[in-house]
Amino acid sequence: MTVLDLRPRSPEPPERPGRPGPGGRDDARRPREGRRRPVRLPRPATGRGWGDDREPTPPRSLVVALVLAAASLMALDAAGALAPVRGAVAAVAGPAESAVSAVARPLTAAPDWVRSQGALRDDVARLRSENDALRGRLAAAPYASNRLREYDGLSRLTGRLGYAVVPAHVVGIGPAQSFADTVTLDAGSAAGLRPDLTVVNAQGLVGRVLSVTRSTATVLLVTDADSVVGGRVGTTMDVGTLRGRGEVGPHGLLDLELVDRDATPARDDAVVTWGSQGRGPYVAGVPIGRVTKVVSSVRETAQRAEIEPYVDFGALDLVGVVVPDGTRGDRGVIEADGTLVPGEAR
């Protein structure tokens, strides 16, 4: 609008200095009355008007007034006079802010979402580890009750056999690649163990101690190919030797060769250790297994029977090492009467 207003007037020649105005020289420079601004060049017709330069600089009085207004606002506020104004503005702006927040919540929730992703991931990790721990305890629960049962059985066995045993746990099982059925116990010489002691568990004969260190013992299982045990068929009292087959796997069988060629063991006959008075490698009367098969060959001079051990060698855990009476070590001893003698503290 201003452009069009100015255009017809712009060709009009400005007032010449030679024509004195009423106010003299200063007035001569001033535009004619009604024209408050100097004439400017018209804008290009094609250009869309961008702003206008009606007042490039604000009057000084306005600046001063506004600065003073700001200062007086501060002073009024410092004096507490603006509290009602604040309250009125808050009454309007508060709901508006909550509306804006509600509209913007999807936007503002985005970083929160990212943050909570991280928090959730932490939660998941924490819960997962907690879950694992609980699951481990749950998995160990039957183990614990089995151990209790094993202790029970072991103490019953010792009562039945009349021997004192040192309880020990199988902590290591020799690899099958070594072709030797040996296990490691967590008790050693400090517990009163020494080589050539009989190792039993609640089911029956496990093996004998090969060697001991201070805190461990290596046990040769009866299923090992090198193992020879004197056995006696319970029903006939026939004696013979039991040899391990050295088979890999938990279900090793034993071969019983009876000394008496004419004796024929019956199926399901129980075989117990023969034993020796000196309590040599094997004490007497420990159940070994039962006869599952009798093989009689012409060429062989003795009867041969297959014995399935009572002990599950694949699940060995608590065993007892038969020790002489009065043995004391750093761990308890289950006496022959089933009582537990606590170990001496070192």
Place this chain on the structure above:
Amino acid sequence: MTGPLGALRASAVLAIAALATLLQVSLAPHLAWRGVGPDLALLVVVAAGLAWGAHSGLLLGFGAGVVLDLVPPADHLVGRWALALMVVGYVAGRVRADLRPDRRPALGTIVATAAACSFVGTSVFALSGLVLGDATTGVGGLLGVILASVVWDVALAVLLVPVLLRALARLEPEHAR
């Protein structure tokens, strides 16, 4: 008399500034870096100054500043942002006076103006706080806050100010004709 501002333009810009203030107090905190968010109201004043000159910028800055001073979370003395945004509008308006009148400001100009205005505005606000004993942090903390807000404002000015300038151009009398 609103001077170079028509009543329509003044109220429109103040409405925009009020909206910017609302966004600034309810949206910007979620974007804030160490509590320092973008000054949307300041950018509106910058845009107004760039569009219409120092006189309009001064008046609109004062108005927007008072709004910013009064909207709820504000706890400082009323008038501090008014003073600061007044200066901001004036500075932006002076930049406008040096530009070709028939062109929109280039992006580089916008960024430079926004940076300068943000620095000046936040500094004036911070200094007024120091002078009046209204500030709670030391000078070192103030400097960090000022620099962070300059970074924010420049980043947002690139996005916002051209849009605002286009919107303000629609309020021009020539366009409205």
